[in-house]
Amino acid sequence: MRRQTEATKRKHQVSSDAPPAKRRNEISSLSAKKASNKETQRAFKGSAHKTFPPKKHLDTIGNERQEEKPCVKTSSLFKNNPEIPELHRTVVKQAREQVFSPEAFQELDLHPHLISTINTVLKMSSMTSVQKQSIPVLLEGRDALVRSQTGSGKTLAYCIPVVQSLQALTSKIQRSDGPYALVLVPTREPFTWIVPGVLMGGEKRKSEKARLRKGINILISTPGRLVDHIKSTKNIHFNRVRWLVVDEADRILDLGFEKDVTVILNAVNAECQKRQNVLLSATLTEGVTRLADISLHNPVSISVLDKSWDQPNPKEVASIQLDSFAIPESLDQYVVLVPSKLRLVCLAAFILKKCKFEKDQKMIVFFSSCELVEFHYNLFLHTLLCHSGTPASETLPSASWPLKFLRLHGNMKQEERTSVFHEFSHSGTGVLLCTDVASRGLDLPQVTWIVQYSAPSAPAEYIHRIGRTARIGCHGSSLLILAPSEAEYVNSLASHKINVSEIKLEGILAVLAKDDCFKRRQRGAQRSHATGPQEIRERATVLQTVFEDYVHSSQRMVSWAKKALQSFIRAYATYPKELKSIFHVRSLHLGHVAKSFGLRDAPRNLGVSAVRKASFKRPDPRRKTQRKHHLVPAEVLHSEHSSGLEGNGTKGRKQGLRVAPSKPGLRR
Numbered sequence: 122m123r124r125q126t127e128a129t130k131r132k133h134q135v136s137s138d139a140p141p142a143k144r145r146n147e148i149s150s151l152s153a154k155k156a157s158n159k160e161t162q163r164a165f166k167g168s169a170h171k172t173f174p175p176k177k178h179l180d181t182i183g184n185e186r187q188e189e190k191p192c193v194k195t196s197s198l199f200k201n202n203p204e205i206p207e208l209h210r211t212v213v214k215q216a217r218e219q220v221f222s223p224e225a226f227q228e229l230d231l232h233p234h235l236i237s238t239i240n241t242v243l244k245m246s247s248m249t250s251v252q253k254q255s256i257p258v259l260l261e262g263r264d265a266l267v268r269s270q271t272g273s274g275k276t277l278a279y280c281i282p283v284v285q286s287l288q289a290l291t292s293k294i295q296r297s298d299g300p301y302a303l304v305l306v307p308t309r310e311p312f313t314w315i316v317p318g319v320l321m322g323g324e325k326r327k328s329e330k331a332r333l334r335k336g337i338n339i340l341i342s343t344p345g346r347l348v349d350h351i352k353s354t355k356n357i358h359f360n361r362v363r364w365l366v367v368d369e370a371d372r373i374l375d376l377g378f379e380k381d382v383t384v385i386l387n388a389v390n391a392e393c394q395k396r397q398n399v400l401l402s403a404t405l406t407e408g409v410t411r412l413a414d415i416s417l418h419n420p421v422s423i424s425v426l427d428k429s430w431d432q433p434n435p436k437e438v439a440s441i442q443l444d445s446f447a448i449p450e451s452l453d454q455y456v457v458l459v460p461s462k463l464r465l466v467c468l469a470a471f472i473l474k475k476c477k478f479e480k481d482q483k484m485i486v487f488f489s490s491c492e493l494v495e496f497h498y499n500l501f502l503h504t505l506l507c508h509s510g511t512p513a514s515e516t517l518p519s520a521s522w523p524l525k526f527l528r529l530h531g532n533m534k535q536e537e538r539t540s541v542f543h544e545f546s547h548s549g550t551g552v553l554l555c556t557d558v559a560s561r562g563l564d565l566p567q568v569t570w571i572v573q574y575s576a577p578s579a580p581a582e583y584i585h586r587i588g589r590t591a592r593i594g595c596h597g598s599s600l601l602i603l604a605p606s607e608a609e610y611v612n613s614l615a616s617h618k619i620n621v622s623e624i625k626l627e628g629i630l631a632v633l634a635k636d637d638c639f640k641r642r643q644r645g646a647q648r649s650h651a652t653g654p655q656e657i658r659e660r661a662t663v664l665q666t667v668f669e670d671y672v673h674s675s676q677r678m679v680s681w682a683k684k685a686l687q688s689f690i691r692a693y694a695t696y697p698k699e700l701k702s703i704f705h706v707r708s709l710h711l712g713h714v715a716k717s718f719g720l721r722d723a724p725r726n727l728g729v730s731a732v733r734k735a736s737f738k739r740p741d742p743r744r745k746t747q748r749k750h751h752l753v754p755a756e757v758l759h760s761e762h763s764s765g766l767e768g769n770g771t772k773g774r775k776q777g778l779r780v781a782p783s784k785p786g787l788r789r
């Protein structure tokens with residue numbers, strides 16, 4: 122397949138005459154490209170700009186007599202980029218699921234008050250397919266393993282039976298009775314409308330203890346936090362538990378919570394034997410099946426695959442059951458191949474294109490670490506909103522809308538995370554920059570675009586990220602930004618029945634022609650007459666210059682950018698073995714990548730040896746003892762999902778960890 126992508130190569134249309142350079146094994150060339158950076162001149166902000174005499178062999182685009190024009194010398198954004206390979210992606214038939222069923226909630230045997238709450242408070246009338254299939258099974262008292270695509274209404278699929286069964290109990294539930302239902306969820310974001318009691322990291326344990334003492338009948342918790350309370354609080358009694366729900370089981374396992382779930386199962390089993398168990402997941406991985414094995418008793422398997430999705434090949438049937446993914450039909454997926462030097466400009470242009478020049482757009486951009494989110498949030502806030510010192514509203518071109526940036530990651534305080542979550546949820550527009558903390562379980566309405574600025578390390582993560590849009594039948598789109606050397610990832614996605622269509626970098630950058638904020642400014646009569654692609658290139662260069670000026674405005678900013686770059690490289694070094702041929706740290710050109718952090722030079726003091734080591738010594742995440750020596754710094758993989766009680770044995774859970782080999786299981 123690699124050969125396929127490399128078979129036909131086309132030169133990046135906006136690249137220069139300069140011969141394309143193959144960029145391999147160049148991470149060590151730390152001082153590379155210094156010369157071109159030295160000649161970089163800041164041309165932005167009117168007075169600071171400099172013009173230069175005509176250049177003989179300028180890159181030619183269009184039919185202008187460019188060599189006669191004065192030229193703003195900036196970093197060579199469009200030169201010496203690697204070739205962009207022609208994408209020959211394998212077109213696969215994606216698994217489809219029908220979101221809604223024609224049946225109404227009234228057809229279920231539910232308490233009239235519950236039905237009227239669903240209809241009038243939640244304003245829902247028809248059931249979704251997963252609700253239609255799961256609710257009757259759970260009302261019958263069966264255990265169930267439920268697999269259904271993201272945003273298909275899995276939460277209500279178990280909440281309705283839980284509430285129906287608890288209200289039907291003959292002896293009325295007292296608050297002091299303690300938990301009747303236990304719901305395990307992977308993250309500590311606000312996640313559900315029915316929250317009689319939540320335990321999650323980031324809150325004071327003391328206040329949780331007090332609430333537990335008073336009693337919580339439906340207890341929703343992250344596994345780590347619940348284990349903390351089981352071990353230290355001794356305030357939870359499970360003797361009345363009738364429901365144990367493991368929501369987003371795949372994510373819980375990905376985060377390395379399998380051991381905690383086992384501890385919880387042990388604790389609950391010790392006090393109560395008879396209860397219903399439900400496992401819900403958007404993906405059915407081996408780990409989920411294993412967890413189902415130890416936690417469910419004679420379960421009904423519910424999978425909402427569209428019947429029209431015919432699978433002539435029995436092997437395909439098996440593959441859809443295991444480790445393959447259904448994607449909402451109303452979700453369009455795109456990929457763009459972008460040379461590293463142009464990454465930042467491409468992302469910014471895409472944000473401008475969608476959120477400044479199109480109405481009612483709400484976007485989530487995924488980054489691989491907290492540092493990257495913080496860095497880009499700050500950078501965009503100071504450059505894209507108000508890059509020339511004038512308030513954004515005064516610089517807005519006509520037919521554009523004000524940009525609003527928010528960020529969400531695990532290094533933020535819980536209150537701040539909650540408030541950002543609410544702000545973005547209730548806003549009709551805006552750009553949320555985040556880590557994978559927001560990739561699962563979060564129900565953020567009306568998100569129109571998901572951008573993955575770096576590829577996720579597992580296809581399941583890809584599915585969950587894009588699953589933040591096109592929820593419950595709405596339309597949504599996603600864009601994956603890849604470097605040319607990462608083109609093969611598209612085929613890796615195809616092997617999991619994920620189809621992405623290519624869009625061209627030029628198409629994204631074209632928006633800059635509309636945005637006069639990034640018009641080249643020149644003194645007096647020296648005007649740029651560039652049109653079309655040449656003008657777009659000039660404006661892209663101005664935009665890059667704006668970024669570089671901001672980053673180089675203080676030593677503090679420079680070191681911040683370097684830290685972000687370091688974080689990027691270290692996160693890059695953690696791709697799993699099977700993706701190493703696509704994402705290898707040695708295929709990064711440090712000078713080019715530095716540019717995507719607004720750095721004019723490739724930093725010398727980046728600790729290349731650490732980066733090299735990271736690239737060769739990636740530990741097997743399944744081996745706990747090795748985790749200590751993992752070269753990825755704590756801050757890169759700072760857990761978004763920790764209990765918040767680090768030091769209580771919950772430290773060290775990391776994003777993207779693989780499931781530890783299953784311990785001797787607990788069977789009921």
Ligand SMILES: Nc1ncnc2c1ncn2[C@@H]1O[C@H](COP(=O)(O)OP(=O)(O)OP(=O)(O)O)[C@@H](O)[C@H]1O
Nearest residue numbers: 245247248249271272273274275276403562564593
């Ligand atoms: N029957 C229904 N009619 C209309 N909207 C519904 C219905 N059921 C659920 N929803 C809404 O659909 C959205 C997605 O539901 P939910 O978060 O439960 O999906 P999910 O399958 O758990 O997604 P994920 O796997 O991404 O966590 C929510 O806003 C929810 O309120």
